[in-house]
Amino acid sequence: MAYKIATIVGSLREESYNRRIARTVCAIRGDNLDCSMVEIGDLPLYNQDYDSLPQQPEQYVRFRDQIRAADGILFCTAEYNRGLPGVLKNAIDVGSRPYGQSVWDQKPAAIISGSIGAIGGFGANHQLRQSCVFLNMPVMLQPEAYIGNLSDDDFDAQGLLKDGSTREFVEKIAHAFHDWVDMIHRSRSLLAKDAAHEKAAEKQPQPA
């Protein structure tokens, strides 16, 4: 069975490396990860006054529906100025509101940060993790994915990572991400079954 994955890229650049990494992850596990790229570039900047509007901005409605429908979230993000790009944080903010209606709640996620520099977006990666604690999103722990020194040479004509050490690392991440989403969904379902079973057992007439 394939999990529905909402893929969110923290960079609007047409030729974004992070977009291509996201695409590669989904290609590697295409059998089990049914990915949709969720666009965030058209989301109006979040304004709390929108929360009380009778009608939410249509892009907000579209975005929140896409996240709500997903079994898991794959974030692939650039780092801007040692932090999370505003464009991605805005999407996080939009999805988290109105108060009490966050669409992020309980979604398993992975965070990949990719950059042309050596540091691989460490700052962006952990700023996003800080929000995910609040948003109640279990984010994959290992392997951490800071991918540095990216360049055009890493990608092929189809916009996927070429063979090489970066692709090998991304393959590990792709498998770990699938297993993470799978582990969380299967354990939730097994726990629910287990609870139902226990409840049924309680109702059984006990031997006298």
Added chain:
Amino acid sequence: MAYKIATIVGSLREESYNRRIARTVCAIRGDNLDCSMVEIGDLPLYNQDYDSLPQQPEQYVRFRDQIRAADGILFCTAEYNRGLPGVLKNAIDVGSRPYGQSVWDQKPAAIISGSIGAIGGFGANHQLRQSCVFLNMPVMLQPEAYIGNLSDDDFDAQGLLKDGSTREFVEKIAHAFHDWVDMIHRSRSLLAKDAAHEKAAEKQPQPA
């Protein structure tokens, strides 16, 4: 002499508490801080592809000009999801580019974070500081300004902080911010004079 201060509010809400705090800071030191509220709500989400356009988006041009003209920056920000609001980070990102043309460089700044919760936006405050290191902006150290538990009761009909402990704290911050901007500008100018003086002295004929 008054310093030109660009005030940036990390919340678009009409009745934003942080906007009112910014206004209060400027009212308290109106003699020496000539503040303009710089709007960030109309800035298109930053896209790196814009950097190579022959014509930058007009809102970017306007925003960058306003920052460039300022002697110092006052950030007053909400916290969203334990982090910096996307809307404010987007403004940071816009001002930092195109590469090599950041308008933030060397601007002295202060960061006030205000929230209705107890924590006073600590997460947002330090995420912004992390970017300011990269942006080469000397941010005021003390007093740190995490202002929690804000409510409508803290403000008067003019949209300023009422007398009380929060206002007293903001008065301290306002004075410290003025002194910070003043210290940096005066020391830069004294250092420049000193260097010019030394250079002139070198050219003087030395006593035999």
Added chain:
Amino acid sequence: MAYKIATIVGSLREESYNRRIARTVCAIRGDNLDCSMVEIGDLPLYNQDYDSLPQQPEQYVRFRDQIRAADGILFCTAEYNRGLPGVLKNAIDVGSRPYGQSVWDQKPAAIISGSIGAIGGFGANHQLRQSCVFLNMPVMLQPEAYIGNLSDDDFDAQGLLKDGSTREFVEKIAHAFHDWVDMIHRSRSLLAKDAAHEKAAEKQPQPA
């Protein structure tokens, strides 16, 4: 069944509030959490050269054994200088080495930060979370536990939290922490059973 919990307090002060909070958590869920206070004040400062000693410092051996034996970890920590106390980070560092022999791996954990200030140790809390990603420790997401404004008045003569809003909050955390450890251990065991079952099924002769 009770889970064995290693409780670690990030403050050596005799009358530490965080020690008393830890004790309260364990008292509340004494039926299901079998807590031992693990001392960290005698651990020599970590030095990587120890890794290659034939004999590890005896306090290291004792500490690592205690963590290794635990089903889960409860961190209750003060904040020093807006960050994690050195004494607690040192314990983290000791437990993580020698390379490849970390005792933290896969241990479910919760992080409570308590302080006399309003911010409730937010900085310490998230710095510890940043390490736990690397250490592969699933840390409880919700409720986050930043407990501010602590004073002697919050505690009774037995060194436990008195009735009141702080205790009510800590009761929620205690229950959530038990459920977190339980969820992780039970889902791991159900997943293992499920895998064994599938494997057995594969070996069955299929109907022709």
Added chain:
Amino acid sequence: MAYKIATIVGSLREESYNRRIARTVCAIRGDNLDCSMVEIGDLPLYNQDYDSLPQQPEQYVRFRDQIRAADGILFCTAEYNRGLPGVLKNAIDVGSRPYGQSVWDQKPAAIISGSIGAIGGFGANHQLRQSCVFLNMPVMLQPEAYIGNLSDDDFDAQGLLKDGSTREFVEKIAHAFHDWVDMIHRSRSLLAKDAAHEKAAEKQPQPA
């Protein structure tokens, strides 16, 4: 004139790369930076109960005196578990207390983080910066110094960086650090002179 610099290394390993980087910085600017390596490996783990002792631990007294005497601080630190090494944070904590007697106050500083990994200690670097805000220490902004991929090959038999790109980068940092300490001390002294001058001018009889 040479500034007295207290050099603090966040790793106790005998052959610490960060120790060798610190030594290289001081060698490069030996004319103007009079460095002393301040040992932190013997500092007992900080315990707040010490604050009220009639006699502070002797290592604390020695350490605090050394910091107090310095014109600036050079931190060269490893990263442990994506964070600041406990041993260095402990030294920070020791120097910051007893309450109101912090020896760090107003000391200009630079933070270099070095590691064998690609990320160059970004996490440790910024966790230390977060504390320095509270401690009122102006930390050099640019260049940021995340030095990754360190190995024995980078160093010569004297324990200094060999010629190469890492050394070139460290030379930039060494000069920038000297200029940073110099700028802060000279601007403080010029501002003090300026203030004295203004005060004297006020006392002059004004022309009628």
